[in-house]
Amino acid sequence: MAGLGPYLVKRAIQAAITIFVVTSIIWALFEAMPGDPTDAFYANPNYKAEDIANMAVSFGLADKHVETLTAKAFTPVPASQIPNSNQQYSYFYTILSFNQNPRAVSMTLNESYEYGNKTVQYGIYVFSSPEKVPLDKIYLKNSSNAEVPSQYKYHWTSYDKLGSSIQSVGVLPKKYVYVLIEIPLKGVQISPQMKIALLYVTDKPLYERYVFFLKDMFTLNFGISSIYHEPVWTILEQRVPRTLLWFGLATLITYAIGIPLGTYIAWRRGGAAEGAVIGFSLFFYNMPSFWLALVFLWIFSYSLGWTPISGFASEGYTGPGSTCAQLGICPGNPFYSIVDYGWHLILPLTVIVLLGVAGVILLQRTSMLETLGEDYILTAKAKGLPEKVVRNKHARRNAMLPIITSFVLSLAYAIGGAVILEQIFSYYGVGYTYLQALMGQDFFLAGATLYIISLLVIFGNVLADVLYGILDPRVRLQ
Known part of the structure; x- marks a missing residue:
């Protein structure tokens, strides 16, 4: 058995190098795939947006950002400037500008609102673009199934309820995000107490994602399955x-x-x-x-x-x-x-x-x-x-x-x-x-x-x- 010790050491070193190379190749393959490992969770109502964002942060995929939009951030806009809008409603909008493309955006309204003795259901619409677009070029659909006329290149994405998180994956990864609030009353203002919690994540640089991936693989920290919803x-x-x-x-x-x-x-x-x-x-x-x-x-x-x-x-x-x-x-x-x-x-x-x-x-x-x-x-x-x-x-x-x-x-x-x-x-x-x-x-x-x-x-x-x-x-x- 003479010479077996050095032989084993040599083979162990070669195996360690091979594991490192193979792990790097796996990382490169999955980075090349479209989307993000956490994207599939946003479509599942059992997961909160904040939990998914925390998951992305814990696995070194992204950085989490939390901001607050108040009534002061929104500007009134005449209904006539919004194609296909209801002339008896009031509209307000704001434009969010991101230095980095957000991986996902979640918006949560803080409370419901009453005008006099009447409780109203706010409507919210979101549009995203890599460049600024005039409001009169963005079509307002009456329903999610409605067709957009051929003369309009853009349209608002509608969300029915503001009481729960508004989540969008792959829809809002652009630099500019337009938020439009619709109040089903004419001539009213947004309540001063209105607050929208804005949660979004942005991708970490590739070298940071790579280091986190290696650490997770070597420590057998594999995350949660988006199909089976368990570790x-x-x-x-x-x-x-x-x-x-x-x-x-x-x-x-x-x-x-x-x-x-x-x-x-x-x-x-x-x-x-x-x-x-x-x-x-x-x-x-x-x-x-x-x-x-x-x-x-x-x-x-x-x-x-x-x-x-x-x-x-x-x-x-x-x-x-x-x-x-x-x-x-x-x-x-x-x-x-x-x-x-x-x-x-x-x-x-x-x-x-x-x-x-x-x-x-x-x-x-x-x-x-x-x-x-x-x-x-x-x-x-x-x-x-x-x-x-x-x-x-x-x-x-x-x-x-x-x-x-x-x-x-x-x-x-x-x-x-x-x-x-x-x-x-x-x-x-x-x-x-x-x-x-x-x-x-x-x-x-x-x-x-x-x-x-x-x-x-x-x-x-x-x-x-x-x-x-x-x-x-x-x-x-x-």
Whole structure:
């Protein structure tokens, strides 16, 4: 084992550099995507604008700004200057100018107002532009569905209620923001007590966002999912074990079967066993995974009813098709959890093993055939060593080097799962979650999933290098 220590240190340094580079690439990819990780939360009424702004600040995405608009900030404007306005209403406007483009703007009115014995509902309209636009060029729609005449290039965006936050994402990222207040009475003034709390966030410089991103990734602070509305880490805690159980166990079984079979047919090459195993391997090696999964589901789940048709567990359900109904092992039985998960795993596991074992058999056979032609194998045979010793100690150990790389990387990639198979078997793991995050632009969840997968792949590469160094001293001495 001489020289292994420096070898491990070198590989550890290389892994650290690779993690840093991969994390930087992930950051660049998500910065290039349109929008912001917190944008999706503004459309959810369960989140307050201030909470979302605080989220953006905590993750180093933006700076939060809070200002107050009073009645003095608004200027009266005749209804005749606003196209399609109600001549019996009173209008007031103000123009907000931002030095930086705001990521989001939220406005909250402080109270309702009464004129005499009459309570009125204020109307508020917002318009944003990179340059100043005359008021008589901005069309006032009667409803959100109303069409804007072709001669007008701009229109006001209407909000019905001022009692709750007015939120806009992607609508107000311009330098100038016009705010128009509509009072359904003629010849009145805005109440002096009126206040509008203005909350907005502006993007931090790229270098600051980059530093915060690195810190969050390295400390596993992944944020909140905009799709599932819970911490990303909580979601990964649920999905990762499912995927590891399925694909990790499948990988172990695949190599446990494939290595001995590959070794045997290489040693007994030219026989009937080799032809049968190679034929079997090539058949499943070229079989589309989704097709095999659907065929197995049709035969064993739908037609025969031997296995569940979907899901990763019954989870206490005792109705038709459950573990309790089919196998008679119900909640409360000490072996219920093991049987429940195992029964749901049989069919998906079988499909993955059949698809994967073919490649392992062929790889081990090819590697063994190359090793059997080496001079040291001929020398071992000439010395009269038993066949078992020559095959297992001299030939198979050296033939294992490509298998080690394949095995370790397969374990690392197991965290990613298989999107198609997870959907077919309704076995929602990391792969399915990652796809949903990308389609739903859930930046936090997608970034965290990709980061975890990358970490495990890098770790798998390092582990493969270490095993190489242990099995072949020439590697660590180079």
